[in-house]
Amino acid sequence: MRRTLWATLALSALVVPVFAGQAAHAASRPAVQAASRPAVTAGIAAAAVPAAKPTAKPGKSPTTVVALTFDDGDRSHAMAARLLEKHGLRGTFYVNSGDLGTPGKLSRRQVAAIAKAGHEIGGHTVNHERLTDLDPEEQAATICADRRALLGTGLRVRTFAYPYGAVDATARQAARDCGYNAARTIGGIAQRPCRDCTVAEPARPERVYEIRTPGSVRESATLADLKGYVIRAEQGGGGLLPLAFHKVCARGCGTFSVRTDVLDRFLSWLAKRERHGTAVRTLGDVTGGRVRPAPAEVPGG
Numbered sequence: 561m562r563r564t565l566w567a568t569l570a571l572s573a574l575v576v577p578v579f580a581g582q583a584a585h586a587a588s589r590p591a592v593q594a595a596s597r598p599a600v601t602a603g604i605a606a607a608a609v610p611a612a613k614p615t616a617k618p619g620k621s622p623t624t625v626v627a628l629t630f631d632d633g634d635r636s637h638a639m640a641a642r643l644l645e646k647h648g649l650r651g652t653f654y655v656n657s658g659d660l661g662t663p664g665k666l667s668r669r670q671v672a673a674i675a676k677a678g679h680e681i682g683g684h685t686v687n688h689e690r691l692t693d694l695d696p697e698e699q700a701a702t703i704c705a706d707r708r709a710l711l712g713t714g715l716r717v718r719t720f721a722y723p724y725g726a727v728d729a730t731a732r733q734a735a736r737d738c739g740y741n742a743a744r745t746i747g748g749i750a751q752r753p754c755r756d757c758t759v760a761e762p763a764r765p766e767r768v769y770e771i772r773t774p775g776s777v778r779e780s781a782t783l784a785d786l787k788g789y790v791i792r793a794e795q796g797g798g799g800l801l802p803l804a805f806h807k808v809c810a811r812g813c814g815t816f817s818v819r820t821d822v823l824d825r826f827l828s829w830l831a832k833r834e835r836h837g838t839a840v841r842t843l844g845d846v847t848g849g850r851v852r853p854a855p856a857e858v859p860g861g
Protein backbone atom coordinates (compact mmCIF):
# COMPACT_ATOMS: atom_id res chain seq x y z
CA MET A 561 0.00 0.00 0.00
CA ARG A 562 2.72 2.42 1.01
CA ARG A 563 4.73 1.30 -1.94
CA THR A 564 1.79 1.92 -4.23
CA LEU A 565 1.36 5.43 -2.87
CA TRP A 566 5.01 6.19 -3.39
CA ALA A 567 4.98 4.73 -6.87
CA THR A 568 1.94 6.83 -7.71
CA LEU A 569 3.57 10.01 -6.49
CA ALA A 570 6.83 9.28 -8.21
CA LEU A 571 5.03 8.37 -11.42
CA SER A 572 2.88 11.47 -11.35
CA ALA A 573 6.02 13.57 -10.99
CA LEU A 574 7.04 12.15 -14.35
CA VAL A 575 3.65 12.20 -16.00
CA VAL A 576 2.52 15.73 -15.22
CA PRO A 577 5.12 17.58 -17.28
CA VAL A 578 4.52 15.21 -20.20
CA PHE A 579 0.85 16.11 -20.33
CA ALA A 580 1.73 19.76 -19.91
CA GLY A 581 3.48 19.38 -23.25
CA GLN A 582 6.87 20.35 -21.89
CA ALA A 583 8.66 17.10 -21.46
CA ALA A 584 10.55 14.75 -23.66
CA HIS A 585 12.92 17.32 -25.02
CA ALA A 586 15.73 17.07 -22.52
CA ALA A 587 17.63 13.80 -22.71
CA SER A 588 19.79 14.93 -19.84
CA ARG A 589 16.96 15.35 -17.35
CA PRO A 590 17.87 12.97 -14.53
CA ALA A 591 15.34 10.35 -13.56
CA VAL A 592 16.53 10.57 -9.97
CA GLN A 593 15.11 14.07 -9.77
CA ALA A 594 11.64 12.56 -9.76
CA ALA A 595 12.65 9.85 -7.34
CA SER A 596 13.81 12.37 -4.77
CA ARG A 597 10.79 14.63 -5.11
CA PRO A 598 8.09 13.11 -2.88
CA ALA A 599 9.95 14.07 0.27
CA VAL A 600 6.63 14.66 2.05
CA THR A 601 6.11 10.92 2.19
CA ALA A 602 9.46 10.29 3.83
CA GLY A 603 8.04 10.29 7.35
CA ILE A 604 5.44 7.71 6.39
CA ALA A 605 7.36 5.44 4.14
CA ALA A 606 11.07 5.90 4.71
CA ALA A 607 11.54 2.52 6.33
CA ALA A 608 9.45 0.54 3.88
CA VAL A 609 10.32 2.07 0.52
CA PRO A 610 13.53 1.10 -1.19
CA ALA A 611 15.30 3.71 -3.27
CA ALA A 612 14.02 2.22 -6.49
CA LYS A 613 13.28 3.86 -9.79
CA PRO A 614 9.66 4.85 -10.40
CA THR A 615 7.73 1.99 -11.91
CA ALA A 616 4.49 1.70 -13.80
CA LYS A 617 2.31 -1.11 -12.54
CA PRO A 618 -0.12 -2.97 -14.76
CA GLY A 619 -3.23 -0.90 -15.26
CA LYS A 620 -1.47 2.42 -14.84
CA SER A 621 -0.82 4.76 -17.72
CA PRO A 622 2.66 4.25 -19.12
CA THR A 623 5.01 7.23 -19.21
CA THR A 624 6.66 6.16 -22.47
CA VAL A 625 4.62 4.81 -25.37
CA VAL A 626 6.41 3.25 -28.34
CA ALA A 627 4.51 3.07 -31.64
CA LEU A 628 6.03 0.53 -34.05
CA THR A 629 5.23 1.58 -37.61
CA PHE A 630 6.01 -0.22 -40.88
CA ASP A 631 5.80 1.63 -44.18
CA ASP A 632 5.00 0.71 -47.78
CA GLY A 633 3.04 -2.54 -47.45
CA ASP A 634 6.17 -4.56 -48.10
CA ARG A 635 5.56 -8.28 -48.52
CA SER A 636 7.82 -8.93 -45.50
CA HIS A 637 5.30 -7.23 -43.25
CA ALA A 638 3.10 -10.33 -43.07
CA MET A 639 6.01 -12.00 -41.25
CA ALA A 640 6.79 -8.82 -39.28
CA ALA A 641 3.21 -8.70 -37.99
CA ARG A 642 3.48 -12.30 -36.77
CA LEU A 643 6.78 -11.45 -35.09
CA LEU A 644 5.09 -8.64 -33.16
CA GLU A 645 2.24 -10.96 -32.22
CA LYS A 646 4.72 -13.52 -30.89
CA HIS A 647 5.79 -10.88 -28.36
CA GLY A 648 2.23 -9.78 -27.61
CA LEU A 649 2.72 -6.48 -29.45
CA ARG A 650 0.73 -4.70 -32.14
CA GLY A 651 1.95 -2.21 -34.72
CA THR A 652 0.80 0.17 -37.43
CA PHE A 653 1.22 -0.78 -41.10
CA TYR A 654 1.08 2.06 -43.63
CA VAL A 655 0.10 0.73 -47.05
CA ASN A 656 -0.30 2.23 -50.53
CA SER A 657 -3.71 1.08 -51.72
CA GLY A 658 -2.70 1.23 -55.41
CA ASP A 659 0.33 -1.01 -54.91
CA LEU A 660 -1.31 -3.85 -52.99
CA GLY A 661 -1.01 -7.16 -54.80
CA THR A 662 1.86 -5.98 -57.02
CA PRO A 663 5.25 -7.78 -56.90
CA GLY A 664 6.98 -7.43 -53.53
CA LYS A 665 3.91 -5.97 -51.82
CA LEU A 666 1.26 -7.35 -49.52
CA SER A 667 -1.94 -8.63 -51.08
CA ARG A 668 -5.29 -7.23 -49.97
CA ARG A 669 -5.98 -10.52 -48.25
CA GLN A 670 -2.73 -10.26 -46.27
CA VAL A 671 -3.56 -6.69 -45.23
CA ALA A 672 -6.97 -7.85 -44.03
CA ALA A 673 -5.32 -10.66 -42.02
CA ILE A 674 -2.89 -8.20 -40.40
CA ALA A 675 -5.80 -5.96 -39.40
CA LYS A 676 -7.77 -8.92 -38.09
CA ALA A 677 -4.84 -9.86 -35.84
CA GLY A 678 -5.25 -6.49 -34.08
CA HIS A 679 -2.76 -4.32 -35.89
CA GLU A 680 -3.59 -0.89 -37.29
CA ILE A 681 -3.63 -0.28 -41.04
CA GLY A 682 -2.99 3.32 -42.09
CA GLY A 683 -2.85 5.20 -45.38
CA HIS A 684 0.31 6.17 -47.29
CA THR A 685 -1.09 7.63 -50.59
CA VAL A 686 -2.25 5.61 -53.61
CA ASN A 687 1.15 4.99 -55.22
CA HIS A 688 3.70 6.41 -52.79
CA GLU A 689 3.67 9.91 -54.23
CA ARG A 690 6.11 12.47 -52.85
CA LEU A 691 3.54 14.99 -51.69
CA THR A 692 5.84 18.00 -51.71
CA ASP A 693 6.20 17.55 -55.51
CA LEU A 694 2.43 17.88 -55.99
CA ASP A 695 0.10 20.85 -55.97
CA PRO A 696 -2.49 21.04 -53.16
CA GLU A 697 -5.29 19.52 -55.26
CA GLU A 698 -3.12 16.58 -56.27
CA GLN A 699 -2.04 16.08 -52.67
CA ALA A 700 -5.63 15.90 -51.48
CA ALA A 701 -6.58 13.64 -54.41
CA THR A 702 -4.06 10.91 -53.63
CA ILE A 703 -4.47 11.07 -49.84
CA CYS A 704 -8.27 10.95 -50.03
CA ALA A 705 -8.48 8.33 -52.83
CA ASP A 706 -6.13 6.05 -50.90
CA ARG A 707 -8.13 6.44 -47.71
CA ARG A 708 -11.44 5.84 -49.54
CA ALA A 709 -10.02 2.65 -51.09
CA LEU A 710 -8.85 1.34 -47.71
CA LEU A 711 -12.10 2.24 -45.97
CA GLY A 712 -13.93 0.55 -48.84
CA THR A 713 -12.32 -2.78 -47.96
CA GLY A 714 -13.52 -2.47 -44.38
CA LEU A 715 -10.26 -1.21 -42.86
CA ARG A 716 -10.60 1.33 -40.04
CA VAL A 717 -7.94 3.78 -41.21
CA ARG A 718 -7.37 6.60 -38.74
CA THR A 719 -3.74 7.63 -39.27
CA PHE A 720 -1.56 8.45 -42.24
CA ALA A 721 2.17 8.48 -43.03
CA TYR A 722 3.75 10.91 -45.53
CA PRO A 723 5.80 9.00 -48.15
CA TYR A 724 9.51 9.83 -47.64
CA GLY A 725 8.37 11.89 -44.64
CA ALA A 726 7.88 14.72 -47.17
CA VAL A 727 5.30 17.12 -45.78
CA ASP A 728 4.28 20.76 -46.11
CA ALA A 729 1.39 22.88 -44.86
CA THR A 730 -1.04 21.88 -47.63
CA ALA A 731 -0.24 18.16 -47.21
CA ARG A 732 -0.97 18.46 -43.48
CA GLN A 733 -4.27 20.13 -44.28
CA ALA A 734 -5.13 17.45 -46.84
CA ALA A 735 -4.46 14.67 -44.32
CA ARG A 736 -6.88 16.39 -41.94
CA ASP A 737 -9.49 17.07 -44.64
CA CYS A 738 -9.35 13.47 -45.88
CA GLY A 739 -10.49 12.36 -42.44
CA TYR A 740 -7.28 11.27 -40.74
CA ASN A 741 -6.94 11.97 -37.03
CA ALA A 742 -3.14 12.09 -37.11
CA ALA A 743 -0.20 11.77 -39.48
CA ARG A 744 3.41 10.65 -39.11
CA THR A 745 6.45 12.08 -40.83
CA ILE A 746 10.08 10.87 -40.69
CA GLY A 747 12.78 12.49 -38.58
CA GLY A 748 12.80 15.27 -35.99
CA ILE A 749 13.77 13.06 -33.01
CA ALA A 750 17.43 12.57 -32.14
CA GLN A 751 19.10 9.39 -33.40
CA ARG A 752 22.13 9.67 -31.13
CA PRO A 753 22.72 10.81 -27.55
CA CYS A 754 22.89 14.59 -27.42
CA ARG A 755 22.28 17.48 -25.06
CA ASP A 756 18.91 19.23 -24.96
CA CYS A 757 17.62 17.56 -28.09
CA THR A 758 14.25 16.00 -28.75
CA VAL A 759 14.15 12.37 -27.59
CA ALA A 760 10.39 11.79 -27.96
CA GLU A 761 7.16 13.51 -28.87
CA PRO A 762 5.13 14.76 -25.91
CA ALA A 763 2.52 12.20 -24.87
CA ARG A 764 0.06 14.40 -26.75
CA PRO A 765 2.02 15.67 -29.75
CA GLU A 766 1.68 19.38 -30.38
CA ARG A 767 1.61 18.83 -34.15
CA VAL A 768 -0.60 15.79 -34.51
CA TYR A 769 -0.41 15.99 -38.33
CA GLU A 770 3.38 15.91 -38.27
CA ILE A 771 4.33 13.33 -35.66
CA ARG A 772 8.08 12.81 -35.62
CA THR A 773 10.40 9.77 -35.47
CA PRO A 774 14.14 9.21 -35.03
CA GLY A 775 14.62 9.03 -38.83
CA SER A 776 13.94 5.67 -40.48
CA VAL A 777 15.43 2.51 -39.05
CA ARG A 778 18.29 1.57 -41.38
CA GLU A 779 19.98 -1.68 -42.23
CA SER A 780 22.99 -0.57 -40.18
CA ALA A 781 20.89 -0.21 -37.00
CA THR A 782 22.04 -2.44 -34.16
CA LEU A 783 20.02 -3.76 -31.27
CA ALA A 784 21.78 -1.17 -29.08
CA ASP A 785 20.68 1.62 -31.44
CA LEU A 786 17.03 0.56 -31.17
CA LYS A 787 17.19 0.18 -27.40
CA GLY A 788 18.90 3.58 -27.20
CA TYR A 789 15.88 5.35 -28.72
CA VAL A 790 13.64 3.89 -26.02
CA ILE A 791 16.03 4.41 -23.13
CA ARG A 792 16.62 8.06 -24.05
CA ALA A 793 12.86 8.64 -24.23
CA GLU A 794 12.40 7.01 -20.81
CA GLN A 795 15.23 9.01 -19.27
CA GLY A 796 13.96 12.20 -20.89
CA GLY A 797 10.67 11.91 -18.99
CA GLY A 798 8.71 9.71 -21.38
CA GLY A 799 6.25 10.68 -24.09
CA LEU A 800 5.47 9.13 -27.47
CA LEU A 801 8.23 7.44 -29.46
CA PRO A 802 7.15 6.35 -32.95
CA LEU A 803 9.69 4.18 -34.80
CA ALA A 804 9.56 3.91 -38.60
CA PHE A 805 10.57 0.60 -40.18
CA HIS A 806 10.52 -0.44 -43.84
CA LYS A 807 11.53 -3.90 -45.08
CA VAL A 808 12.20 -6.71 -42.62
CA CYS A 809 14.46 -9.53 -43.80
CA ALA A 810 16.93 -12.12 -42.60
CA ARG A 811 20.15 -10.57 -43.86
CA GLY A 812 19.14 -7.02 -44.58
CA CYS A 813 17.68 -5.98 -47.90
CA GLY A 814 18.61 -2.42 -48.65
CA THR A 815 19.33 0.76 -46.75
CA PHE A 816 15.83 1.02 -45.33
CA SER A 817 15.49 -2.42 -43.81
CA VAL A 818 15.97 -4.13 -40.49
CA ARG A 819 17.31 -7.61 -39.93
CA THR A 820 14.71 -10.04 -38.64
CA ASP A 821 16.90 -11.20 -35.74
CA VAL A 822 17.61 -7.62 -34.64
CA LEU A 823 13.91 -6.78 -34.70
CA ASP A 824 13.05 -10.01 -32.87
CA ARG A 825 15.53 -9.31 -30.06
CA PHE A 826 14.41 -5.69 -29.83
CA LEU A 827 10.76 -6.71 -29.54
CA SER A 828 11.62 -9.29 -26.89
CA TRP A 829 13.37 -6.59 -24.84
CA LEU A 830 10.67 -3.99 -25.49
CA ALA A 831 7.84 -6.31 -24.45
CA LYS A 832 9.38 -6.55 -20.97
CA ARG A 833 9.83 -2.81 -20.54
CA GLU A 834 6.61 -2.30 -18.60
CA ARG A 835 8.43 -2.01 -15.30
CA HIS A 836 10.22 1.01 -16.75
CA GLY A 837 6.87 2.61 -17.51
CA THR A 838 7.06 1.77 -21.22
CA ALA A 839 4.29 0.29 -23.33
CA VAL A 840 3.69 -0.36 -27.03
CA ARG A 841 0.56 0.94 -28.74
CA THR A 842 -0.58 1.51 -32.31
CA LEU A 843 -0.31 5.13 -33.38
CA GLY A 844 -4.07 5.27 -33.91
CA ASP A 845 -4.68 4.12 -30.35
CA VAL A 846 -2.29 6.76 -29.02
CA THR A 847 -3.77 9.64 -30.98
CA GLY A 848 -7.32 8.34 -30.63
CA GLY A 849 -10.51 9.62 -32.21
CA ARG A 850 -13.24 7.81 -34.11
CA VAL A 851 -12.96 6.55 -37.68
CA ARG A 852 -14.17 9.53 -39.68
CA PRO A 853 -15.73 9.11 -43.14
CA ALA A 854 -13.68 10.19 -46.15
CA PRO A 855 -15.10 13.18 -48.02
CA ALA A 856 -16.95 12.22 -51.19
CA GLU A 857 -15.35 15.07 -53.10
CA VAL A 858 -11.71 16.06 -53.02
CA PRO A 859 -11.47 18.94 -50.51
CA GLY A 860 -11.00 22.21 -52.30
CA GLY A 861 -11.02 20.42 -55.68
Ligand SMILES: [Zn+2]
Nearest residue numbers: 631632723724
Ligand atom coordinates in the same frame (compact mmCIF):
# COMPACT_ATOMS: atom_id res chain seq x y z
ZN1 LIG B 1 6.89 4.93 -47.71
